[in-house]
Amino acid sequence: MNDDGFKACTGRIARAICLLALILPVLAFGSERVPKPVIEIAKPGKCVEDTATMRREHPDMLKHQRDLTMHEGIRTRTHSLKVCVACHASPKTGSVLGQNGFCQSCHEYASVRIDCFNCHASKPRLASGGTP
């Protein structure tokens, strides 16, 4: 008797947890409680690959390109970080970093540290030739 009652009780709790797990994300996203990355694309047009590929594979592309450029002097523009920055820098701040910066907002959301800009320029070169 006691045992049965216990079983029924745990069963109810388990069901409640399952239900909660299912509806929590819906609640969370529905009510905008989770901050989402701000993806501002100032320059309309196509990126070098489609969005899904870019989201998943941009680190590999950059890494592959960086070794080619560094060691073999291959300076094609398609997968070059410099060209990424030139296109994706925010028109307001001129940078891919910062609160709503193209790189930083997404990397903050995904909680992935971004080391590129410890060395690389986060702003494109100005038309005048100087750096901002």
Added chain:
Amino acid sequence: MSADTNDGLSRRGFLAISAATLGGVMLAPGIRLIEIAAGRAPDQPVSKRVRWGLLIDTNKCAPGCDDCVKACATENGLTSTGHPRTDAQWIRKVELKDMRTGRASSVPVMCQHCEHPPCVEVCPTGASFKRADGIVLVDRHICIGCRYCMMACPYKARSIVFEAITGQNPDVPRGNGCAEACTLCVHRVDRDEQPACVEACTKAGHNAMVFGDLNDPQSEIAQRVAKYASTQIRADFRLNPGVRYQGL
């Protein structure tokens, strides 16, 4: 029949390509539409047929002139952190005086881009490396900042960056905790330009520096080193630097 047609097409294609190639390479004896020796397509890797070198004529290098040093700092974004003793230094002017004769000379000294670079030999991670065309570089993605290369270099060419850097030149990434040195302005060389120091020296009318391919007998630098005596600093180490000095 179809095989014949294919054969004919491919033969015609071959002829067309050959003609195009010939026309592209040479319009008339001595006149080329496409320069073969100079210029490398951006998707082509550097070749070891090229050996970049620098010839510095110390007779034309004026004491006190630091046009090359300033041009280097501007090009590569070497700004002062307010600590001059530890600031990165890619090129410096060294004043020499022969005490017996009193002859003074002033020479710019930078990474000598050795054929057998000691900095590459000692690097524990492989970050310090020599490119196929003889330019010695640091791959900052691999550098751990141990500074062995700084100790190994007999020319004091390497520096380490002690502080975080912002506002880099997009062509010259630099950052805290990495060793660095003169790159012969590799980003400019890759687009067929001269290093910033050489350009500044020529622009100011000093003409003390010549940059070019030591392996190309037609280049000015190769002809100059073949004609005039030039020395390498500490040639006794037999590192065969790519930077040579005339009149030293």
